[in-house]
Amino acid sequence: MPDLSERMAVLPQYLLPKKLMTEFAGWCAASRSRAWTSRVIPWFIARYGVDMSEAAEPDAAAYACFNDFFTRALRDGARPLAEADFVCPVDGAVSQCGAIEGDRILQAKGHSYSVQAMVGGDARLAALFEQGEFATVYLSPKDYHRIHMPCDGRLVRMIHVPGDLFSVNPTTARGVPGLFARNERVVCVFDSPAHGAFVMALVGATIVGSMATVWHGLVNPPRPGVVREWHYDDRSILLRQGEEMGRFLLGSTVVLLFPKDTLRFRADWLPMRPVRMGEAMAAASPH
Numbered sequence: 001m002p003d004l005s006e007r008m009a010v011l012p013q014y015l016l017p018k019k020l021m022t023e024f025a026g027w028c029a030a031s032r033s034r035a036w037t038s039r040v041i042p043w044f045i046a047r048y049g050v051d052m053s054e055a056a057e058p059d060a061a062a063y064a065c066f067n068d069f070f071t072r073a074l075r076d077g078a079r080p081l082a083e084a085d086f087v088c089p090v091d092g093a094v095s096q097c098g099a100i101e102g103d104r105i106l107q108a109k110g111h112s113y114s115v116q117a118m119v120g121g122d123a124r125l126a127a128l129f130e131q132g133e134f135a136t137v138y139l140s141p142k143d144y145h146r147i148h149m150p151c152d153g154r155l156v157r158m159i160h161v162p163g164d165l166f167s168v169n170p171t172t173a174r175g176v177p178g179l180f181a182r183n184e185r186v187v188c189v190f191d192s193p194a195h196g197a198f199v200m201a202l203v204g205a206t207i208v209g210s211m212a213t214v215w216h217g218l219v220n221p222p223r224p225g226v227v228r229e230w231h232y233d234d235r236s237i238l239l240r241q242g243e244e245m246g247r248f249l250l251g252s253t254v255v256l257l258f259p260k261d262t263l264r265f266r267a268d269w270l271p272m273r274p275v276r277m278g279e280a281m282a283a284a285s286p287h
Contacts, residue, residue, distance in 0.1 A: 029065065029066040029067045029070065029249060030065055030066075030067055031065060031066070032064050032065045036066075037063065037064070037065060037066060037069075038061065040066055041060045041061075041063060041066060041069050042060050044066075044069075044141070045060060048140070048141045048142040049142055050142050051142075054074050054075060054078045054144070055072045055073070055074060055075065056072065056073040056074060056075045056076075057072060057073075067249050070145055070249065071145055071146060071247045071248075071249060072144075073146070074144060074146075079144075079276060079277045079278040080278055081241065081242045081278045082278060082279050082280040083280075084280035084281065084282070084283065085151065085194075085195070085263065085282065085283050085284040086150045086151050086195075086263055086280075086281045086282040086283070086284070087148075087150055087151075087241060087242065087277075087278050087279060087280060087281055088137070088150070088275045088276060088277055088278065088279045088280075088281045089137075089147055089148045089149065089150045089200065089245075089254060089256070089277060090137055090139055090143070090144070090145075090146075090147050090148070090254050090275075090277050091139065091143040091144040091275070091276050091277050092137040092138050092139040092140065092143050092253075092254075092274075092275060093137065093138050093140070093272055093273060093274050093275065094135065094136070094137060094138075094269055094270060094271055094272065094273045094275060095136040095137060095138045095253065095271060096134075096135075096136045096271055097134070097135040097136065097265055097269045097270070097271070098133065098134070098265070099131070099132075099133060099134075100115060100129055100130065100131060100132045100133065100134050100257070101131075102130060102131065103115050103116060103126060103130055105118065105134050105136075105255075105257075106134075107136075114126070115129050115130070115257065118185070118187070118201060118255065118257070119159065119161075119187050119199065119201070119257075120159045120161040120187060120227050121227070122159075125189065125199075128197050128259050129199070129257045129258070129259055129260075130260070131260045132257060132258050132259045132260045132262065133257075133258045133260075133262065133263055133265065133282075134255065134256060134257050134258070135255070135256045135265065135269065135281070136253060136254070136255050136256075137253065137254050137256075137275060138253050139248065139252060139253065139254070144277065145247055145248045145249075146244050146246075146247045146277075147200070147202065147244070147245055147246045147247060147248070147254060148242055148243060148244055148245060148277050148278070149239045149240065149241050149242060149243050149244075149245050150198075150200075150241065150256065150281060150282075151192050151194065151195055151198075151241050152192055152193055152194065152238065152239070152240050152241050153190030153191065153192045153198065153238070153239055154190060154191045154192075154193070154236070154237065154238045154239075155188065155189075155190055155215060155232045155235075155237040155238075155239070156189045156190060156191050156197075156231070156232060156233070157188075157189040157229065157230065157231050157232065158186065158187070158188050158189070158213065158216065158219070158229070158230045158232075159186070159187040159189075159227060159228070159229050159230075160184075160185075160186050160187075160219050160220060160227065160228040160229075161184065161185050161186075161187060161227055162184055162223060162224070162225050162226065162227065163182050163183045163184040163185065163204070164182045164183050164184070183203050183204050184203075184204035184220065184223070185201050185202060185203045185204060185255075186201070186202040186204075186211050186213070186219050186220070186246075187199060187200075187201045188200045188201070188202070188213065188245065188246070190239075194284070195258075195262055195263070195284060196259055196262060197259060198256065198257060198258050198259075198262070199255075199256065199257040200245065200254060200255075200256055201254065201255040201256075201257070202246060202248065202252065202254060203252050203253040203254070203255060204220070204252055210249045211246065211247070211248055211249070211252075212246055212247050212249065213245060213246040214239075214243075214244055214245055214246060215232075215237050216230070242278060261285045262284070262285055263282040263283065263284055263285055264282055264283050264284075264285055265281065265282045266280060266281065266282060266283075269281065269282075
């Protein structure tokens with residue numbers, strides 16, 4: 001269980017108008033007012049220590065709005081792909097990683113949540129990942145916020161699950177039960193020709209203006225308050241390892257789900273470990 005200080009630290013989040021704050025932040029991030037962008041982008045770079053030397057466009061003044069800056073592309077060669085069966089899909093830090101215990105995913109010490117809740121209530125989909133493996137990677141404000149494929153995958157389905165918009169930082173993960181299955185999320189289901197089914201879930205948070213995928217564009221807004229689904233059986237959308245699959249407009253978390261006996265994570269993939277997109281994440285399990 002979280003200690004008293006952690007519970008007190010997250011208490012204000014239950015009271016704040018998180019959706020209103022998120023809508024306002026999204027409006028500000030999309031604003032093309034030069035008076036606004038010329039101040040907020042340099043401030044953000046200095047405040048969070050953003051390394052602009054990695055960006056394809058290193059000049060902060062070249063970005064028309066904050067969203068363009070936040071979802072900036074990297075220069076060629078900035079994230080070489082490791083020779084590995086599975087590579088890390090994002091820059092960030094490992095929040096948790098390991099075995100799914102039955103249907104339960106570890107969130108933080110004393111907290112877990114169900115795969116079924118994470119994927120929006122679909123018991124048949126959730127059953128694919130019982131006793132499987134998971135990884136949760138947190139993206140901080142300074143990180144690169146495009147999301148890439150850990151391995152080749154054919155898109156099967158996308159599910160937008162409405163929910164809360166708590167922060168997803170480590171303190172909140174320790175203090176809010178079921179955080180990643182409570183927050184708004186976009187669940188992307190893939191089938192890998194070499195490794196079978198896997199899920200990439202993009203989890204929203206306070207002031208995350210929206211999430212987008214390369215095949216759909218902006219998924220949210222709108223936020224109709226009901227589960228929405230898209231099926232892609234009639235389309236051949238195959239994304240290769242390392243290709244971009246989506247992006248966050250402001251930061252959040254990615255949760256990866258794999259069936260039993262699919263992979264073995266690197267031994268050094270431990271909580272709080274910094275990771276970079278393209279580095280080796282896991283090896284395929286021998287069959």
